Amino acid sequence: MFCVLQFYSLLENSAIANNTLQYRQVTLFAPTNRAFQKYKGSKDDLILYHMTNLAKPLDQLDGSVSSELEGNPPIWITRIKGRYRDDLYANNAQILQDRSNYIQMNHQQKQQVLHVIDKVLVPVRSANKDTTQIYNPDAFHFLNQSENLDVGDHRLRSFRQRVYQNNKGNVFLSEGKHTFFIPVDEGFKPTPRPEKIDQKVIDGHVIPNHALFTDATPKDKDYETLAFGDNVRVTISFSTQSNGKASSYYVKSNTIVGDPNHTEGVVLAEIVKANIPVRNGVVHLINRPLMVVDTTVKQFLEDQEDGPLHEFYNKIQDEGGEFMQQITKLRDLTLFAPSNLAWTTANIVNVHNRDKLREILNLHLVYERLTVEKIRDENVNQLFQVQTAAERRKLYFNVIKHGHNVTLTVEGGGVNATVIEPNIAATNGFVHIIDRVLGLPYTSVKEKLQSDPMLNNTYHLGQQGNFNEELGDSTKRFTYFVPRDYAWHKAEIHFPSAHKKLFMKDYGYHVRQILERHLVVSDQPYTMADLKRLANDTVTLPTVRDHLKLRIKESDKSYYVEWQGEWIHVFRPDVECTNGIIHVIDSVFLKESDVRVTRSPSVPLMATHVTIILSVAMLFSVKWLLL
Known part of the structure; x- marks a missing residue:
């Protein structure tokens, strides 16, 4: 098992782990050497979070298993059904099945199982050894004791205060396995935003009955939140955005049915610290609250300094400011915003002319509110088209259906793009993230x-x-x-x-x-x-x-x-x-x-003459027989 030598070294140095191996059943989740090379955190007591006191072969892994770390915090197991073989995850680490299910007996005839995983499992830890140690907290105690836990530089006071004021602590105390999204304090600006975090919004930050880790969760699959009922319906899905070098994880709340206090549309939030396992599920820290629509399109773009649209925002700045002034004044607009990856195309990088750049930007702007649902409805009987801010330039939409999956494409200036993040809501319109820059052709x-x-x-x-x-x-x-x-x-x-x-x-x-x-x-x-x-x-x-x-x-x-x-x-x-x-x-x-042809093009002219001669000969033959 040469691929897990660093894990074996930790194992040798742990007296508790060696004692467990000698006398008890064990399942070991052993990270690869590469996984340890990527891991930058503390290795204290790490080995015990990778051990359980029951032997669990692959076919018996389901739900969760209790680790040997103090408090026995769970390791959550995700099984994704596959056509030929299920994919298995322990928390956010994939189990490498071809190198797993290694079973043998110890001297006490206790069964022991080894599974190799591609990431290090990281438990909840106290911030330092001088504070009261916290073991295996649920989501409520995690939120309540966050200052004493190792969550980096993030602070969670603002959201915690809203949970207290709205008497929603029971949501985070609930037994079972759930997914909790907690916005960090930096995301509570501008000032009126905290007042918008009511009971329904808090419910919209919880996915019940699923412990969803980023790598183990299908992208763009909608999960119902606690705020999914008769009057308001909110779902959450995971997505990734790439800048060409690295990818970031995002979640988006989609208020499908709203009310006067909860605007319909999508709110996009970046996961700033992911996959924190707790006793009743998993916690993800996000950079802003979900469900709250309180920024204009301009403010949304300005917030994307390091987000999925920062390249688009940089191009707007390069244009000189007229385009930003234009969208600032509009009360109703829709922006089709190219992703960061879309701007890496070579012929786009070389656009330095401001007039040309302004024309390209205008091609992405429509002077009305367009949701994906509205575009689909308009596209039923005819191809839907709409005028853009670019003179005499329109956008043309096409709805492609593959079973239950529906894809929306938009064409402008000869470029066909796919909408990859639809219906991001702002106070004065909508933003749809697309996968190409319109107006700069890339096909012959x-x-x-x-x-x-x-x-x-x-x-x-x-x-x-x-x-x-x-x-x-x-x-x-x-x-x-x-x-x-x-x-x-x-x-x-x-x-x-x-x-x-x-x-x-x-x-x-x-x-x-x-x-x-x-x-x-x-x-x-x-x-x-x-x-x-x-x-x-x-x-x-x-x-x-x-x-x-x-x-x-x-x-x-x-x-x-x-x-x-x-x-x-x-x-x-x-x-x-x-x-x-x-x-x-x-x-x-x-x-x-x-197209005027007096004979079959597949029959040569000579053959046509032969056919006529034979037909005449046959006519005379028939006549002779009749005589």
Whole structure:
């Protein structure tokens, strides 16, 4: 068992542990050497918290086991069902099953079991040896005696005072296994915030009947809190946020149903000290109270100096202040805020122009309150779109369902992002954290066609004759008028025969001709604003095959192009790509005469003549027989 030598060294130096091994049943949870290298805390009496006085093989581990440390504090066991094998955790340490379940008998014929774990188990400890020692406290005694416990620099007086004033101590005394979230004193600013911590909010900090440790808990799974009833319904879920180098743990309360004193929406809090085991469950210290919505969007961003949006906040500061002034004045807004990881993309790092940066930031701002639920409701019968603070720039939403899981995506400026943290509530709106920065493309024209569910038919047709492969050329600049799937459905109604033939493999030549009509190749891509400036009357654009003559007009904040006498709505203009621009249109540049075939394309002309000759010969043969 070379991987646990540091644990073995501690074991050898503990007289109590050696005596237990000699005479009693034992289960040992042995951290790996790597686990001890990462552990920076005290090792005093640590060995006894990794021992129990009963032998428990893997198949018998469930609920909790009592440790041999003074007071016998529990080690909480989490079993996560797997398809082939369950994952097992002791507190927040995963049991490495391939190196566990080592069973043997001691000299007293007592069974002993060894399990190897990937983290050191850390019990609740007194702050120093000179104070009264506290062993195996429940959550209430932990809260009450926090000044005498080793919780780092954190203080819990403000929350404790609210618990006393609201007579909610019984919540933290409750027997069983529960998860308790306790906000630290630093999170009780601004001043009015403590008054908002009422009985219902305190209940919203407790998940009953589950001892949830950070690594052993599924991310984004909602757990009902004590504040989940008929009038108010609050859930809590865990999540992680990465800045590209390290990850931080967060919890979010979601007030699904509120009342006049409890605003609906999500409150996000960082876990500043996690996984503190207590007699009736586990405690997590968080940087601010849950459920309390008392900051504006601006204040929320300012609070994210080291949080999941600090890179976004830094970009707002780089912009010079106009964007922050804008959101400060708004009474109703929604901000789609890119995560820290989203800003690490190379082409984003190189944006230093303030005007360009302001345009990008404006693309993330909407002048109304939009919850995910509202977006889903608006998206039922048609693709929901909304104007942004960027001139003539809209956001387009798509709801993707996989069984019970629902994912919301948002596209802006050619970038498709996924909402990863929805409905963070502020007093003047909502913040949704997304996984990409809108307005700075990262896909080619080909890749955009391939990934956009609205453009499936055009992409499918372009697969014929390798037309799509040309759209990945990074040395060219394309302006592509791409019919969305709705446009091809219209074409099927107006030109059923031509439409049917286009989607047959044997008509690749005609498909290519039609698609080339939609594709402009020039020194630069053209936005719709560029085309409108160029077109005093009609603009002629060099397509791959010939020329495309269009007229452009703008009406009711939308663009239209006229082709062959038909005014066609530009459903999504200016979808930027790394090698061009896509304009998504509502009709196909298609004429009935584009596909005219008098014979089956799969039958060669000579074969057709042979068939006719044979048919005539058979006719004469039948006539001869009748005579």
